[in-house]
Amino acid sequence: MAASAAVRAGVSFTHRFVRVSPVCSICPLHRLKVCTGVAVGRAVDGFSSPNRRLQTSIGVCQSEDSSSPEEDRHEHVVNVVYIDRSGQRIPVKGKVGDNVLYLAHKHGVDLEGACEASLACSTCHVYVNSDYCDKLPDPEEREDDMLDMAPLLQENSRLGCQIILTPELDGIELTLPKVTRNFYVDGHVPKPH
Amino acid sequence: MKRMTMINLMKASVKKIHSLSRASRCLPAEGGVRGFSSASGPRVCIVGGGPAGFYTAQQLLKARRDAVVDIYERLPVPFGLVRFGVAPDHPEVKNVINTFTQTAQHERCSFYGNVNVGKDVTIEELRQAYHAVVLSYGAEGNRSMKIPGEDLSGVFSAKDFVGWYNGLPNNKELCPDLNCETAVILGQGNVALDVARILLSPVDMLKETDITQNSLAVLAGSNVRRVLIVGRRGPLQIACTIKELREMVNLPNTRADMMPNDFEGIAEALKDLPRPRKRLTELMMKAVKEGRGDKVEKSWGFRFFRSPVEVLAGADGKRATGIRLALNKLEGSGEDTRAVPTGQLEDLECGLIISSIGYKSFPIDPTVPFDPRKAIVPNAMGRVQDTTGLYCSGWVKRGPTGVIATTMNDSFDTARVLIQDMEAGEVDLSVNKAGAQAITALLQTRGVRTVLFPQWEKINAEEEKRGKSLGKPREKLLDVDEMLKIAWS
Numbered sequence: 011m012a013a014s015a016a017v018r019a020g021v022s023f024t025h026r027f028v029r030v031s032p033v034c035s036i037c038p039l040h041r042l043k044v045c046t047g048v049a050v051g052r053a054v055d056g057f058s059s060p061n062r063r064l065q066t067s068i069g070v071c072q073s074e075d076s077s078s079p080e081e082d083r084h085e086h087v088v089n090v091v092y093i094d095r096s097g098q099r100i101p102v103k104g105k106v107g108d109n110v111l112y113l114a115h116k117h118g119v120d121l122e123g124a125c126e127a128s129l130a131c132s133t134c135h136v137y138v139n140s141d142y143c144d145k146l147p148d149p150e151e152r153e154d155d156m157l158d159m160a161p162l163l164q165e166n167s168r169l170g171c172q173i174i175l176t177p178e179l180d181g182i183e184l185t186l187p188k189v190t191r192n193f194y195v196d197g198h199v200p201k202p203h
Numbered sequence: 204m205k206r207m208t209m210i211n212l213m214k215a216s217v218k219k220i221h222s223l224s225r226a227s228r229c230l231p232a233e234g235g236v237r238g239f240s241s242a243s244g245p246r247v248c249i250v251g252g253g254p255a256g257f258y259t260a261q262q263l264l265k266a267r268r269d270a271v272v273d274i275y276e277r278l279p280v281p282f283g284l285v286r287f288g289v290a291p292d293h294p295e296v297k298n299v300i301n302t303f304t305q306t307a308q309h310e311r312c313s314f315y316g317n318v319n320v321g322k323d324v325t326i327e328e329l330r331q332a333y334h335a336v337v338l339s340y341g342a343e344g345n346r347s348m349k350i351p352g353e354d355l356s357g358v359f360s361a362k363d364f365v366g367w368y369n370g371l372p373n374n375k376e377l378c379p380d381l382n383c384e385t386a387v388i389l390g391q392g393n394v395a396l397d398v399a400r401i402l403l404s405p406v407d408m409l410k411e412t413d414i415t416q417n418s419l420a421v422l423a424g425s426n427v428r429r430v431l432i433v434g435r436r437g438p439l440q441i442a443c444t445i446k447e448l449r450e451m452v453n454l455p456n457t458r459a460d461m462m463p464n465d466f467e468g469i470a471e472a473l474k475d476l477p478r479p480r481k482r483l484t485e486l487m488m489k490a491v492k493e494g495r496g497d498k499v500e501k502s503w504g505f506r507f508f509r510s511p512v513e514v515l516a517g518a519d520g521k522r523a524t525g526i527r528l529a530l531n532k533l534e535g536s537g538e539d540t541r542a543v544p545t546g547q548l549e550d551l552e553c554g555l556i557i558s559s560i561g562y563k564s565f566p567i568d569p570t571v572p573f574d575p576r577k578a579i580v581p582n583a584m585g586r587v588q589d590t591t592g593l594y595c596s597g598w599v600k601r602g603p604t605g606v607i608a609t610t611m612n613d614s615f616d617t618a619r620v621l622i623q624d625m626e627a628g629e630v631d632l633s634v635n636k637a638g639a640q641a642i643t644a645l646l647q648t649r650g651v652r653t654v655l656f657p658q659w660e661k662i663n664a665e666e667e668k669r670g671k672s673l674g675k676p677r678e679k680l681l682d683v684d685e686m687l688k689i690a691w692s
Contacts, residue, residue: 124302124607128295130446133608155446158479159606189612 088175092119093185110136110173110184121186127171129153132160134170139183146173162187244269245625246638248333250320250567251340252276253283255597257303258611259337262618264309267625272312273333273639275324278372279316279654279686280662281307283341285607286679287371290397291412292404294676299607307656313639316654317687323651324642326568330592332641335621335630338571338580338587338595339614342562342603348389352514353558356380357523361394361559368401368418370679372686375417380522381425383554387526389511390559391434392442393606398557399430399503400450403457413670413677427555429460430503435510435531435542438469438487439476444606445483451503452490459494460504466491508532509549510542514556525552562603577602585617592630594621658690665689 092100092114104113111134114121122133129152138146143166149157153172157163170184247263249256252274260272280286282300289296307314318324320340329336345362347353359379366374386402388395401409406423414422434441452459466488473481487505494504508531515525528549531542564580566573572588574581579602580595587593596617597610605613624630643653654662662680669678680686 122302122611124299124611125295126298126301128298130293130295130298131606131608133611151449152446154482155444155449158445158482159608161612163478 088177088180088182090175090179091181091183092117092121093183094120095186095188104175106175106177108175109171110175111171113175114170114184119186121170123171129156129169129172132156132169135160135163135187136168136170136173137164137185137187138166138168138173139185140166142179142182145176145178145182160187161189243632243635244271245334245630245632246270246332246636247272247621248329248336248638248642249274250326250329250336250338251283251597251599252278252281252314252316253339253341253597254285254299254303254607254610255339255341255599255614256283256337257281257306258614259339259596259618260312261302261306262615263621264306264311266618266622270311271638273642274307274312274314275318275320275329275642276314276316277319277340279683279690280659281314281316281656287366287369288394289369290365290401291369291409291414292400294412296607314654314656314659315639315643316659316690318646318651318653321567323646323649326571326593328645329642332637332639333592334625334632334634334636335592335594337617337621338567338593338599339597340564340567340599342564342578342598344563344565344578345558346561346563348511348558348560350511350513352516352523355514355516355523356521357383357554358514358556358558361388361390361398361557362562364398364557365394368414368422370413370415370681372681372683375415375681379421379555381421381427381555384426385429385431385551385553386427386555386557387551387553388430388432388557388559390442390561391432391505392559392561393444393447395432395557395559396443396447396451398559399432400447400454402427402430403454403501403503405455408455411674413675413679415679415681416673417681428501431460431506431551431553432503433506433509433511433528435508436540437507437533438466438484438505439472439480440540441483441487441505443483445479445486448483448486448490452486454501454503456499457501457503458499459490460502461487461491461494462504462506463491465505465507506551508542510544511558512548515550522554523556524554525550526556562598564599564603585613585620586624652687652691654687654690661692662686662689 086106088104088106088108090102090104090110090113092102094100100117100119102113102117102119104110109127111121111123111127115123121136124133125131127134135157146168149168149172153169156169157167160167167187173179173184245267247260247270249260249272256274256276260274263270263272274281276283282303285297285300285303306312320326320329326336343362345360347360352358357380359377363374363377364379367377367379381402386399388398401414401422402425406419409422410419451457469484469488473484476484494502506528509528510531511526512529513527514523515527516522517524528551529544530547530549532545533540534543535541563578565578566575571593572581572590573579580599581588582595582600585594585596585600587595594617596614598604600617601613621630625632646653663677666677666679670676680689
């Protein structure tokens with residue numbers, strides 16, 4: 011359980027970490043009054059080198075199913091709607107701090123996460139509905155690099171594994187791209203030269 | 204000490220969260236004996252245990268609750284290019300192995316390693332035993348430069364060089380001589396950049412990866428200080444992606460050595476480029492500017508508008524000491540831009556030449572159609588031409604380009620098409636097929652013993668154990684016989 015606080019503090023190696031503040035109110039360490047703040051303060055120092063040791067990036071914290079009554083407090087719920095590749099709307103109740111990729115998995119939404127949230131693929135590519143684009147922190151360079159490889163890239167494209175739920179994101183809609191054989195919108199197929 | 208505990212806690216916690224997430228995605232348990240849970244369900248055979256095979260299997264298992272999928276793989280070990288192609292310093296890309304492991308452990312999926320399809324068992328025999336066969340065996344060959352001197356000592360295909368540092372059994376005796384100062388790589392895709400990066404990375408960084416110990420020793424003694432990455436067209440046609448370029452730019456103790464003339468007119472073209480190409484080109488131009496004047500001993504650079512025409516030999520006529528390049532100009536525009544020789548030539552002195560101009564598939568069986576020009580199995584949307592019940596996915600279907608995500612989407616497409624055919628009656632499910640029972644019996648009569656997934660896991664455990672004592676995630680076994688001995692112990 012102590013680990014979840016550490017994870018919640020984020021396993022990120024860039025300034026991105028600063029934007030993902032740990033949600034202390036639902037952390038067991040905080041509740042038990044044994045948090046020394048070391049997870050928050052020291053995590054940045056501990057991981058200043060490129061992520062070659064740990065094989066994942068930003069906090070993949072996911073509220074576990076076994077939750078105590080306090081964790082089900084209404085104000086922590088963030089409503090998310092996934093729109094899958096067939097156009098079906100799948101409304102889901104997430105919690106503040108949830109990672110959108112793993113929330114999708116939890117609810118059987120078909121969002122792949124091949125590299126397991128380590129910014130090494132683009133399989134969790136989603137479109138964010140326009141009202142919510144600005145509510146997300148800007149992507150870090152590494153996310154943009156991976157997005158560049160995603161077929162059918164749009165202005166509102168993001169990687170699901172980098173979206174962490176906050177109260178402001180309540181009502182967010184995430185659409186899964188309809189990826190087809192031809193990865194170009196106009197049906198263009200690159201020619202060998 | 205505190206830091207290490209924190210790291211370990213985080214690792215354990217992340218693992219747990221990942222496994223919770225994976226568990227929640229699992230199909231509900233279906234009971235019944237493995238593989239026999241539905242006597243009348245479709246039985247599908249997948250040839251090739253790499254990303255294409257596993258992703259196709261994953262999709263089939265999900266879409267049909269009665270499908271049984273068997274994956275046949277030539278080596279005793281699964282995962283194909285994820286294990287043997289992805290660079291050792293890209294461990295995150297290999298996380299996909301966890302997804303594949305889940306698929307292999309699915310109760311309706313079985314893995315059969317150490318089976319050489321085409322030699323130990325024919326495609327015809329597989330088609331008789333299964334309702335459908337999916338060819339996902341990838342591209343084990345490479346395109347050749349077709350120039351004089353290509354067979355000289357010191358010239359390698361990137362496929363072999365990568366196979367060497369990644370522990371592919373066939374390449375364990377490669378023994379590249381890294382005594383020279385300059386290495387030239389032909390081709391500018393991600394594989395070319397991987398090779399350049401491995402040649403120039405500090406050994407201290409490499410020694411904590413799953414790079415093989417023997418290649419690490421060779422790299423530790425390397426004299427290579429300068430790597431030139433040559434492409435026949437210009438900066439706007441470069442095939443690598445930004446992540447790999449950024450890694451080159453950020454390599455410690457190296458500087459970028461570009462030719463500013465190669466970038467004439469590029470700045471003006473930037474504004475009209477689509478985002479991915481624009482960001483990539485901007486980064487390249489930044490490298491051109493910042494590389495100059497640096498007095499760092501190691502360097503890497505792109506050389507554009509150059510095609511190899513001859514490998515030059517030294518006095519003994521046996522080893523490469525240089526490469527002759529033809530200078531090109533560009534004609535056409537956009538995707539149609541072509542390199543056209545100008546007639547001018549240029550010689551580059553070098554002792555190591557690596558051609559990274561593409562992998563290539565081979566035909567697997569005389570009964571399967573094959574297009575020798577494109578080096579793929581001719582197909583329409585994954586349905587192999589002029590056949591029924593035969594499909595393909597991955598590089599053998601599309602050609603050897605793209606990353607794991609590309610293959611994933613492609614494999615999902617093939618699986619969808621196969622499911623459609625099953626539902627439309629194009630694949631006749633009313634016939635009972637014997638599946639793996641028949642094939643393994645046949646293999647046994649031919650003296651071929653399979654490696655099952657739990658047996659691979661013994662190999663896996665041994666590799667991780669050996670790696671641990673070396674401070675690496677694993678130390679790969681290089682010898683097929685040794686793998687088999689451990690698998691069947």
